[in-house]
Amino acid sequence: MSAPPPPPPSTPSPAAPADWGADHLHLHRLLRRQPDLLPAGSPLLLAVSGGQDSMALVGLLSGLRRLHGWTLHLWHGDHRWRAESEQQARELEAWAGQRGLPISVDTWQDAPDGGPREAPARQWRYDRLRALASDLQVARVVTGHTASDRAETLLLNLARGSHRRGLASLRRRRPLSGGIALVRPLLGIRRRDTARICRELGLPVWPDPSNHDPRFSRNRVRGEVLPVLEALHPGAEGRLAELAEQLAEEEDAAGELLDLALAPLIARGPGEIGDQALRRRPLTRLERANQRLLLQHWLEARTGRRLSRRGLDSLLDRLAPARGPGQADLAGGWRLHWLRTTLWLSHDADRPPDDRHP
Numbered sequence: 001m002s003a004p005p006p007p008p009p010s011t012p013s014p015a016a017p018a019d020w021g022a023d024h025l026h027l028h029r030l031l032r033r034q035p036d037l038l039p040a041g042s043p044l045l046l047a048v049s050g051g052q053d054s055m056a057l058v059g060l061l062s063g064l065r066r067l068h069g070w071t072l073h074l075w076h077g078d079h080r081w082r083a084e085s086e087q088q089a090r091e092l093e094a095w096a097g098q099r100g101l102p103i104s105v106d107t108w109q110d111a112p113d114g115g116p117r118e119a120p121a122r123q124w125r126y127d128r129l130r131a132l133a134s135d136l137q138v139a140r141v142v143t144g145h146t147a148s149d150r151a152e153t154l155l156l157n158l159a160r161g162s163h164r165r166g167l168a169s170l171r172r173r174r175p176l177s178g179g180i181a182l183v184r185p186l187l188g189i190r191r192r193d194t195a196r197i198c199r200e201l202g203l204p205v206w207p208d209p210s211n212h213d214p215r216f217s218r219n220r221v222r223g224e225v226l227p228v229l230e231a232l233h234p235g236a237e238g239r240l241a242e243l244a245e246q247l248a249e250e251e252d253a254a255g256e257l258l259d260l261a262l263a264p265l266i267a268r269g270p271g272e273i274g275d276q277a278l279r280r281r282p283l284t285r286l287e288r289a290n291q292r293l294l295l296q297h298w299l300e301a302r303t304g305r306r307l308s309r310r311g312l313d314s315l316l317d318r319l320a321p322a323r324g325p326g327q328a329d330l331a332g333g334w335r336l337h338w339l340r341t342t343l344w345l346s347h348d349a350d351r352p353p354d355d356r357h358p
């Protein structure tokens with residue numbers, strides 16, 4: 001029998017600090033696998049509501065910060081939804097101060113009347129976070145979204161009606177503005193784990209009663225829908241979150257496959273317009289679902305916009321082999337033209353004024 005092969009070389013890493021738990025290690029490994037998520041040595045802006053998820057985020061990232069060389073800055077938004085919210089903001093500020101964690105607190109001065117409102121509150125928070133990140137020259141804003149948030153978002157988007165891309169949210173990383181990205185490193189951890197992490201790390205948690213307010217659709221999914229699914233199929237929440245992760249991976253990788261599939265369909269565009277064209281016949285011979293995918297990808301790469309399924313279908317109906325030449329105005333000043341063998345795009349800016357969109 002031959003000797004077993006030697007273990008693969010691994011990147012040496014400094015010994016884990018004594019106060020690390022298994023959760024620190026999991027997060028550390030994830031960040032090693034995805035080094036662009038929270039790059040070593042970078043400043044990070046942490047959005048902290050004071051609830052268990054964002055407090056667990058602070059606890060875990062504080063534990064890892066020396067090894068990863070980050071500097072942390074905390075931000076808290078006081079929505080003024082409750083009489084005690086100002087007091088809680090002060091307590092959070094004092095707690096962060098004792099731990100040497102710089103923190104900024106903003107108060108929502110012009111909250112709309114009529115009690116808590118989810119969408120404008122979120123808009124206000126992200127506006128403030130964008131502004132502060134740009135003042136502090138921080139390229140990563142970090143939130144405490146968990147696998148439970150991901151499962152809830154998947155269900156909400158499914159119910160509202162969504163393309164695959166919507167079902168793949170929440171993403172671990174998404175652009176916030178300019179060079180600033182929003183990063184959600186806790187998407188692999190469930191809400192029940194963040195409660196445990198807070199207990200184990202001795203972190204204070206300021207409960208937010210608005211998390212139980214049934215006027216927020218997310219709270220109803222959390223409090224009414226998911227418990228039923230869990231009772232019917234234990235582990236449902238984790239599987240929903242994993243499905244979102246899988247869809248996100250496939251969605252990110254799909255562009256590569258679509259580029260390969262498009263390559264044999266690319267033709268030279270008409271002389272003066274110069275841009276690439278698409279060969280009409282081979283496109284329209286494919287299954288309709290593949291025609292949609294390829295035309296959408298080709299158009300999006302050029303115009304930066306996506307068409308609705310209905311918009312795509314009406315174009316594809318007109319592009320069918322039996323139909324003649326034509327053109328269609330698309331949003332953003334774009335126009336799609338087609339002859340018997342090819343289709344191509346032009347833009348308002350490149351056409352004489354009397355040939356532009358009305």
Ligand SMILES: Nc1ncnc2c1ncn2[C@@H]1O[C@H](COP(=O)(O)OP(=O)(O)OP(=O)(O)O)[C@@H](O)[C@H]1O
Pocket residue numbers: 046047048049053054075076077078079122125142143144145149218
């Ligand atoms: N008042 C707040 N101050 C600072 N950060 C907050 C506040 N509320 C929420 N956050 C941040 O957002 C994360 C998600 O919170 P929550 O699920 O309540 O927000 P959400 O509105 O559903 O967010 P999203 O729309 O991005 O999914 C928290 O873990 C925290 O990082």
